[in-house]
Amino acid sequence: MPSIGKLDPTDDRIGVLHIISGLTVGGAERMLVWMARYHDRSRFRVGVVSLMSGGGFAHAIRCEDVPVFELGQRRGRLSVSGLRSLFSIAKEFDPEVLQGHMFHSNILARLMGVRLIGLSGRELHVLNTIHHEHESIFRRLACSVTGPMAAAEIVFSLPSDNLVAPEFFWRPTREVFPYGVEINEELKRDRRVLRAALDIPDDAVVWVSVGRLIPEKGFPVLIEAFGLMKTRGERPFLLIVGDGPERERISSAISRTGLSGSVSLLGIREDVEDIYRASDFFVLSSLSERSPLAVLEAMAAGLPVVATRVGNVPGMVEEGRTGFIVPPSDPSALAGAMERVMKMGEEAREWGKRGSRRVHEFFDFRRTQEKIEEYYRLLSRGKGRNG
Template identity: 30%
Template sequence: MTDIPLVVHLIYRLDFGGLETLLVERINRMPAAHYRHAVVCLTDYTAFADKITKPGVELFALNKQPGLSPGTHAALWKLLRRLRPTILHTYNLSAVEYAPAAMLAGVPVRINGLHGRDAGDPQGRNRKHNMLRRLMLPFYDCCYANSADMLAWNRTVIGVAENKSRLLANGIDADKFNPQGGAVRQFGPETIVIGTVGRIQDVKDHATLLRAFVLLHARLPQVRLAIVGGGPLLAALQAQAAQAGVADAVWLPGARTDVADILRGFDMFALSSIAEGTPGSALEAMASGLPVVGTRVGGVPEVIADGVTGALVPPSDPVAMADALERYVMDAALRLEHGTAGRARVERHYNMAAMVAAYESLYDALCEHKKQFRKSAKSCVE
């Protein structure tokens, strides 16, 4: 039996996405001699799991059905009893309720990460959801957030104590995502390509981005739009493009594994989300030397320096989005200036190695605290 602590990561589904990408990066990059890892999916996983390259990482699917599922709690308890991890690391609201099962299974350290909110509650005002979060607080040793906005919300709205919360910023592989190298460009050199990458779901609000593009394309026929990603709303987005008469000017390839090359084929990046933590896709675009037009929600203003690395616009406002994009379409020098500044910002503030080290430091501190607590408790009993 190895003495290396095991971290079990509990996630709703392992599929193409920003949270999932950074989870896999941390697993692959964290020194094998320090922590072992297993990933438990409440529902299931896709071929995205192949991105886990570290040997010995086990993957489990609990096949949870929609709605209340008491059997999932029992299944997780049994699995944790068998795996005997040192840490349970849950992600977002969808996994927050499983800390009691972990405590009953004897998992000493329990962590929840707030990486964003759902489209149905972008401002975090759902009373039932927030009550659940509050009820779970005693079962967690730390409830961190990946943006200052989310951290403040966790403390003021949910009531997470300062000593049980911290900011863990996202990191980007600036060697992989860079302006140089091969590029995938679906449209000709005479066009200006607005691109975005992300799972096509409600919270990303690609429908507003497409409406903004329709307005812009009517004024500037040379513009093109690329929306890269799979998801439940892909077919609806394809239908929207066709109905608007811009299907030939919009590229919707679904999920791709060559995102770094695709980003180098864009002229600018757009982020139309109605809720975000720290958007990894925007950071990847900035690392690739692209100016970013994003919505003023969540942690986006912490990432995009308005007027320096990109532009911020209100959410769900296609006119404002179109106007901001038009400024970059019309000014190649501005695209270069803001894209270069974005690359520098990522290198200074969103380093991948620093992100991995911060998570490992959190694991170390909580494990050491629990070790000292157990020693103290044992001494009191004696």
């Protein structure tokens, strides 16, 4: 574990220390990379504590000259030595803002904030970032008991989002910020080169789907939809980016459906933008979501979208203008929408361009980061956004 080193007493920047369970894969993890990449270095010093070790996102954050402290803990568990290390890091970093991400890290940030009170001349503000609502009774109860220890909950939301505080006997102060994704304007690699590296013919029709391989993402439904298209003579390719506990089940479904030659499980990739560029269309088959980042990332890359009607997807995808929206758990409807968009030709390409313009106009994460940092500055001056 790297040492923080002695802080410069003349450094008057606002210290922000993030705590997250791990940095391997997921929307919350990618968002933390963007927060590290776009923070105002003249006003903030930022650090990240990852309860688990490893993951490409840890490397990406370090590339932004932001320190990452990995505790080497097991998923969902924190040892006594891990707690001591976390406390030592937080004490040495001496932040004004201690911000948790996801359930376990939010709980730890609250408890750590109580432990750190009075150990510094700075006023400490504990923030919890809610990336999705907690549904289990245990988690809701834990949030209710520890929630008052935090100054506020940070929520990234679309204007259409229906925010419901899930706690039993405590209603949190919620600070809502606009949802956004990174928009990379740098020159991309040649599409033909990318396809050659993936062993895909240059003239093939390629779909891409990105997400953790977990039941909620509905990948077996997507495989069944591809099987239906195959029986009707369609031969597109499908690239699935991500990993998780459902990988073996999904792989078996691919083999059972006879799709081994056209569906590829790519695992965790750090070149997701290149995968989008090598593809023609994006598909989301989720059974439940809140605001899936992958939909906006695909739209930013200029891909038409077919997605299930879950969470805030209808607020992202303009039905009949940037994509199609279908009911979840319906392979036939999903296959039908995918076949329709494949036959649209130039109109589909126009949908992709329209979607890209929409993301640039409404969902640029750099604007989100500016609003977050404005809130940090208000906290450091002893004010809330309404103060």
